[in-house]
Structure formats: structure tokens, C-alpha cells
Amino acid sequence: MTxxxxxxxxxxxxxxxxxxxxxxxxxxxxxxxxxxxxxLIHLAxxxxxxxxxxxxxxxxxxxxxxxxxxxxxxxxxxxxIFNDPQIPxxxxxxxxxxxxxxxxxxPAPIIFxxxxxxxxxxxxxxxxxxxxFVPYLISSAVLVSILYTLLSPQGGLVNEIIKNFGGQPxxxxxxxxxxxxxxxxxxxxxxxxxxxxxxxxxxxxxxTSLYEAAEMDGVGRFxxxxxxxxxxxxxxxxxxLILALGQVLTVDVDKILLMYNPNTYSTADVLQTxxxxxxxxxxxxxxxxxxxxxxxxxxxxxxxxxxGTNRITKRLTGSGLF
Numbered sequence: 056m057t058x059x060x061x062x063x064x065x066x067x068x069x070x071x072x073x074x075x076x077x078x079x080x081x082x083x084x085x086x087x088x089x090x091x092x093x094x095l096i097h098l099a100x101x102x103x104x105x106x107x108x109x110x111x112x113x114x115x116x117x118x119x120x121x122x123x124x125x126x127x128x129x130x131x132x133x134x135x136i137f138n139d140p141q142i143p144x145x146x147x148x149x150x151x152x153x154x155x156x157x158x159x160x161x162p163a164p165i166i167f168x169x170x171x172x173x174x175x176x177x178x179x180x181x182x183x184x185x186x187x188f189v190p191y192l193i194s195s196a197v198l199v200s201i202l203y204t205l206l207s208p209q210g211g212l213v214n215e216i217i218k219n220f221g222g223q224p225x226x227x228x229x230x231x232x233x234x235x236x237x238x239x240x241x242x243x244x245x246x247x248x249x250x251x252x253x254x255x256x257x258x259x260x261x262x263t264s265l266y267e268a269a270e271m272d273g274v275g276r277f278x279x280x281x282x283x284x285x286x287x288x289x290x291x292x293x294x295x296l297i298l299a300l301g302q303v304l305t306v307d308v309d310k311i312l313l314m315y316n317p318n319t320y321s322t323a324d325v326l327q328t329x330x331x332x333x334x335x336x337x338x339x340x341x342x343x344x345x346x347x348x349x350x351x352x353x354x355x356x357x358x359x360x361x362x363g364t365n366r367i368t369k370r371l372t373g374s375g376l377f
Contacts, residue, residue, distance in 0.1 A: 112348040125344075132348035141329065146304075149325040152238055152311075153303045160243045161299055164250025165292065169280050171251065172258055184255070187248035198241060199313040203228065206237075228314065231322040238314065238323075242307060250295070257291040258284060293368045301361035304353050326353055 081088065112132055114125040136142055167187065174180040190198065205212050206227040214224040227233045265283045274282065308327035315323035326349060333346040 109347060109351055111344050112351045114344055116344040116347075118343075128344075132345050133352065135345060136349060136352060145324060145326050145329050148322060149304055149306060149327075151322075152235060152306050152325060155235060155239045156242045156306070157299050157303065159239055160246055160250075161296065163243050163247040164254055165288065167247060168251045168254035168258065169284060172255060172284070173276055173280070184248075184251065187251055189248070190245045191249045193245070195307065195309040196313060198245060199310060202237065202241060202314070229316060229318040231319045234315065234319045234323045238306075238310060241310060253295070254288060254291060257288055261287045297361060297364045297368060300364045301357050303360060304357055 108122065111122065111125070113127060113129060115128050115131075116122070116125045120126075171180060171183060174183070206214070208214055208224040208226050211224075213227070218224060225233075227237060261284065265287075266279055269279050269283055304326065306325050306327060308325070308331065311323055311325060311328055312331070315328070330346045330349050333342045333349075335341060
């Protein structure tokens with residue numbers, strides 16, 4: 056028997072059998088697939104379809120001429136970005152807010168999850184975890200309203216405490232120096248509970264024998280956190296870091312629009328609010344093409360950061376997002 060003859064040959068009906076299995080699986084799980092439909096529609100309508108409209112960044116778009124009737128201007132909008140005197144300040148504010156948020160919001164859920172994992176009372180741990188997650192479910196408008204109530208110069212809890220200690224009320228929300236700490240603190244408070252759930256879920260996959268071995272070696276609770284739990288969380292931390300760095304030029308524009316005012320423009324005005332004013336200007340003719348060009352350039356930079364961060368982390372830690 057020759058080598059060619061000795062190789063197993065798939066029966067001709069194998070592809071047909073595979074198709075039949077796929078159809079049976081589709082019918083068996085039809086309700087699960089049906090649940091995907093709303094998400095897929097949302098993805099197609101609000102995420103994929105708008106990509107085609109980015110062509111206006113290369114045109115002098117006019118609503119009267121339409122998307123395809125507007126004149127083509129090539130890279131003129133992008134050249135204008137680099138000559139715009141407001142862009143450096145906007146980029147600086149965006150980076151300060153985004154990087155500041157990353158510095159404080161990235162380690163917060165990790166630290167909180169490590170200590171919450173050590174709580175032995177199940178009911179207490181679940182209660183604390185639930186309460187930490189509640190701010191994530193609250194809209195930005197409600198959170199900013201709570202912030203306004205707490206920091207109001209007239210009757211706000213914080214200013215009342217300051218006055219009781221003999222101080223003068225502080226106008227937190229109209230002082231440019233206070234905008235960045237307030238924005239970063241509000242973001243950390245809103246998001247750290249969600250991140251905590253992710254890391255607690257990752258901790259459930261840690262082999263318990265590692266903790267038993269560490270205990271036999273005389274390692275205490277803090278030692279287990281340092282030498283067992285933290286190293287096991289590194290792959291998840293890498294994924295979360297890559298995702299966070301991909302949004303380093305993105306801030307929560309809803310919060311900023313609700314929090315800022317003309318007094319705080321010097322520290323609160325960012326690329327997204329600038330784009331918002333350009334596209335929906337209350338005075339003059341909206342500059343849709345220029346706003347689209349700024350957003351497109353911002354997205355390209357974020358994409359490069361994701362690729363670069365993923366490549367660096369794969370070289371340093373051996374794990375990455377893709």
C-alpha cells in the first residue's frame with residue numbers, strides 16, 4: 056500500500072453532515088440567536104453605518120447639497136486642524152482629564168477587589184459589592200445633580216462643613232482649578248464598582264491549591280494577595296489597560312457638558328466639546344466637515360494607541376488583547 060493510499064480520506068458526505076449539524080444547532084438555540092438581533096441592529100445602525108458618513112471629513116459638507124453632492128476638498132480640513140490655535144489647548148485638556156482618570160480609575164477597582172475578596176462574611180461582601188456598583192447604573196445627569204447639591208455654595212453639605220470649621224464657602228463648580236479633580240473623582244466613583252466585578256470574576260478562576268500552598272509556606276493574607284492573586288490578575292489587567300489606553304483621547308463628554316460653564320472653559324474644554332460646538336453651533340453655520348475631521352483624527356490616534364499598547368504588553372508580559 057502506498058503512502059497516498061494509507062492516508063484517511065474524509066467521506067464525501069462529511070460537508071453535508073456538518074451542514075445538517077449546523078442547522079440542528081441553529082434550530083435548537085433559535086431563541087438565543089433571536090436575542091442577538093436587537094444588539095446586531097444597534098451595531099449596524101449606530102456603529103457600522105455611520106462609518107460611511109466619515110467621507111464628509113474630506114468634503115465641504117452642506118446639508119443642502121447632501122452627502123454626495125457636497126464638493127470634495129481632500130485633506131483641507133485636516134490641514135486646518137494643525138493650523139487651528141485652539142487645538143493644542145484642547146488636546147492638553149483632553150489628555151490631562153483622560154490620563155488623570157486612567158491613573159486613578161485603573162488601580163481603584165483592583166485594590167478594592169483585592170480587599171473585598173478578603174471579606175469573610177458573605178452577606179457583607181455582597182452588600183458592599185452591590186453598593187459599589189450602584190453609581191455605575193446612575194445616569195451622568197443624576198450624578199452631576201448630586202455633585203451640584205453637595206458642593207453648592209448656598210446650603211451644600213461640603214460648604215456647610217467648611218463654614219462650621221470657620222472657613223469661607225468655596226464655589227467649586229465655577230473655579231477652573233477644581234474642575235479636573237471633581238471630574239476625575241466623579242468618574243472614579245461611578246466606574247470602580249463595575250471594574251471590581253470584572254476582577255472578582257477573574258479571581259474565581261484562580262486555583263485554590265495555590266492559596267493552600269502559600270498558607271503551608273507561612274504566607275499571610277497580604278502575602279497571598281501579593282504573590283498569588285495579583286500575578287493571576289495580570290492578564291485581565293493587561294486587557295483592561297489596553298482598552299483604557301485606547302480611550303486616552305476620549306472623555307465622558309456628557310459629564311463635561313453638564314459640569315462646565317464659561318468660567319471653567321480654560322480647564323474643561325476638550326476635543327469632544329469643541330466638536331459638539333462646531334457641529335451644533337448656536338451661532339453661524341455648523342462646520343460638520345471640520346468636526347468630522349477632528350473626530351476621525353482622534354479615532355485614528357486611539358486605534359494606533361491600542362495596537363501599540365497591545366504589542367508592547369505582549370512583549371513584556373506575553374499576554375495581550377489580540
